[in-house]
Amino acid sequence: MTTPSAPVQVSPLVAHWLHHNRDYAVLVLDPHGIVQEWLGAAERILGHAPHEAVGRSVELVFTPEDRERRYHEYELKVAAEDAYSEDSRWHLRKDGTRIWVTGSVSPVRGADGAILGYVKVMRDMTDQRAKTERVEHEMVQLGEAREQTRVFLRKLGHEVRNPLAVLTNTAFILERLVTDERGRKAVKQLSNQLGILTNLADDLMDVNRLELGKVNLSKARIDFRELLEDVVEGMQQQAARKSIQLEALLPPTPLPVEADFSRMQQVCVNLIDNAIKYTPQGGSVWVKVSQEGNEVVCRIQDNGIGIFPPVLPKLFDLFTQAPQGQEMRGGGIGVGLALVRQLVELHGGTVQAKSPGIGKGAEFVFRLPSPEPDTMAGPSSAA
Incomplete structure (x- = not known):
């Protein structure tokens, strides 16, 4: 055992800090890494009393694998060559337990520049490390759950579409065979519900394709007013059927955008359909569009049930529904708005929802870049 050298002289202020400090272990080492002083919270953090540590190599607090790698020597070498060494790693307590320590090693030099020793400052961050590992584990689990959701949506879309094709053909045949009014009404209801299920299956498949980046856009220059006129009329x-007044307020001049007509039609249908669903009997839905700077801005407003404020930030997430809308007939399962967000963003745009509160209606706004005149020449294709 190496004989300890004389204690390092410190100011009264530093001595007071070392005596009362409960967060930082301070180890004073000689040029060879032998412990000379065991200060601060060293005993509380590492378990060794000062007389058990002084005179021993600093490798005492390193794990067996780090000792084998000679990390206790390496950090002194780095400190000597680079002014200080800083890292976070597992260290070993007297009782054999491991703690996650973050800290640094700084050299102490004499007037001639020669190294007189080192000061190693350590802090126990085991609790924070455990929290970090827990968060990382949860992120892995979320990633796995997201992948399982993708697989489920893909399988569900295929499984639903197969029987739907048979049922749709059956409804088509029944339309031509049934002659009495009561039967025709029943077949019409059947066809309408099959249409809803078909749209749901299509949305599920589209969401899955968008998640995987497998949706291609066939962009062309279009007048957005004409697209909205077609959607609103349809x-x-x-x-x-709900005695809702659906009105389109369109400007007199063209609103050019570079977009996939069918996909943007899908966006508008989903948003207007959403407004109709959540607007009570006899309400109103307004569709507005205008040019704002270099963007075409479309607003779908209603005087329906409104949106619960805490739901707004996650309204465009998959399977999200506002609590007050879950009991409404035809409320859906929260796929349409997720699809809207993904399609709008794929066009380089943004979408947001606004609502003053419950019972005060809602407004959905999406913005699309409007191309300059010299860039609106013919169709293009983008992934």
């Missing part, structure tokens, strides 16, 4: 009958 949804008037759906609105009329």
Whole structure:
């Protein structure tokens, strides 16, 4: 055992800090890594009393595998050559337990620049390390759950579409065979519900393809007013069934965008359908579009049930539904808005939802970049 050298002289202020400090272990080492002083919270953190540690190599606190790698020598070498050494690693307590320690080693030099020793400062961060590992584990689990969801959606879409094809053909045949009014009404209801299920299956498949980046856009220059006119006209009958006034407020001049017509049509249908679903009998839905700077901005407003404020930040996540809308007939399962967000973002745009609160209606706004005149020449294709 090496004979300890004379204690390092410190100021009263530093001595007071070392005596009362409960967070940092301070080890004073000689040039060869032999412990000369065992200060601060060293005994509380590492378990060794000062007389058990002084005179022994600093490798005392390193794990067996780090001793084998000679890390206790390596950090002194780094400190000597680079002013200080800093790292986080597992260290060993007297009782054999491991603690996650973060700290640094700094050289102490004489007037001639020669190294007189080192000061190693350590802090026990085991609790924070455990929290970090728990978060990392949860992230892995979330990633696995997300992948399982993708697989489930893909299988569900295929499994649903196969019987739907048979049922749709059956409904088509029944439309031509049934002649009485009561039977025709039943077949029409059947066809309508099959249409809803088909759209749901398509949305599930689209969400899965978008998650995997397998959706291609066939972009072309379009006038967004014309697209909205077609969508609103096609949804008037759906609105009329609830006595909802569906109105399009469109500007007199063209609103050019570079977009996939069918995909943006899908976005508008989903948003207007959502507004109709969550607007009570006799309400109103307004569709507005305008040019704002270099963006075309579309707003779908309603005077329906509104949105619960805490739900707004995650409304476009998959399978999210506002609590107040879950009991409404035809409320869906929370796929449509997730699809809207992904398609709008794929076009380089943004989408957001606003609502003053429950019972005060809602507004969905999406923005698309509007190309300059010299960039609106013909169709293009983008992934």
